[in-house]
Amino acid sequence: MKVMVMVKASPSSEAGKMPSEELLTAMGKFNEELVGAGIMESGDGLKPSSQGVRVRFSGNKRVVTTGPFTETNELIAGYWIWNVNSLEEAIEWVKKCPNPMEEDSDIEIRTFYTMEDFAEIDPDGKEAAHEDAMRHTIAMRKAKVNNYLFFSGRCEEAMNFYQQHLGARINFMLRFNESPDPVPEGMLQAGFENKIMHADFTLGDANIYASDGCDDATSFSGFSLSLTLQTAEDAHKAFNALAEGGKVNMPLAKTFWSPLYGQLVDKFGIAWMIMLPGEDAPQ
Known part of the structure; x- marks a missing residue:
């Protein structure tokens, strides 16, 4: 009640x-x-x-x-x-x-009041269904969405790298062998017992979840993290750090939507878009 x-x-x-x-x-x-x-x-x-x-x-x-x-x-x-x-x-x-x-x-x-109180004047349940749909819409608009990255065994290395070069803050880290509940037999690839089961880190104003996953077979596709910086110097530093050991798909350059924009995939397989804010730049 x-x-x-x-x-x-x-x-x-x-x-x-x-x-x-x-x-x-x-x-x-x-x-x-x-x-x-x-x-x-x-x-x-x-x-x-x-x-x-x-x-x-x-x-x-x-x-x-x-x-x-x-x-x-x-x-x-x-x-x-x-x-x-x-x-x-x-x-x-x-x-x-x-x-x-x-x-x-x-x-x-x-x-x-609950919708049950209106049953006599809503015999087919049409208004009750409408109310339920609106409650669900409100709940979904309040939901929080986080990116969840799987690093195929390189999670700790990646978070330390982003901490060093992008100012990321590591908030939490739990290994599979620290789990309060036993990991189901056969779930993990051999040697993954000490890998990261779940972690979260903060990058800029975004909170990102991360894990090693259960094996080293995970690959990223059709996904990018967009990082907007305020100065060209910072953009170049971040871009160059992420490009080391990775692949540059589009060097930093002026575009119609940003004074400086580039794309790359870092050595952990994560795709990035690095940019400066422009009048029509994606936020």
Whole structure:
């Protein structure tokens, strides 16, 4: 069951008075408990209504009114979104909450509608399917995409190389023989027990995952990493370092979209595009 837990406004919250350090700490600990229990989805405090607006609907008319609003006991100063097993569970959690105001205050719990509540007016499930599609679209737009590179046994060497020449930062590295779970028998090529099972490193503003894979047969095709630098000197240094032991497909040169652009494949088989930003340069 999803519920919204609303902290009602009070004279002090509407006056914009900030919570004491003691209350801030206590609320922080309460939020930690909610997160630890796995029920908290989100939660925020709201600024006073003096910094808000209302839009009144009357037929086709829309009337905008700026705050403050006088009905303090009807206003909201903050909220949480919780996923609980029952309304009773939500009530027990609210009882544990520190008083969020310096004066007497109220916290209101309201349950969310679900599409099952609209079954009678949506008998064919068309609107439910539409809602589900929109939720999936929102979830996918919030998803994080990372490049995952497989180095056929040269992962550690490659990350150290990129660290030295491109300023990469190695964040994490786990070898197959360090795995908490045993690697299935026959999964690894002989001699790969000490190779990198999973690692991640940061290059520029991108976080990249990496692995040796399970054997030395992996090859890259139809894939490039694009690296945009700010000066010609830096572009040449990066290009020359990556070209050592690799293959230059297009030397650094001026193009219609970039003052300096080139393509190469480094000695680990990774394809790169090195460029300076231009008005129409790919970002």
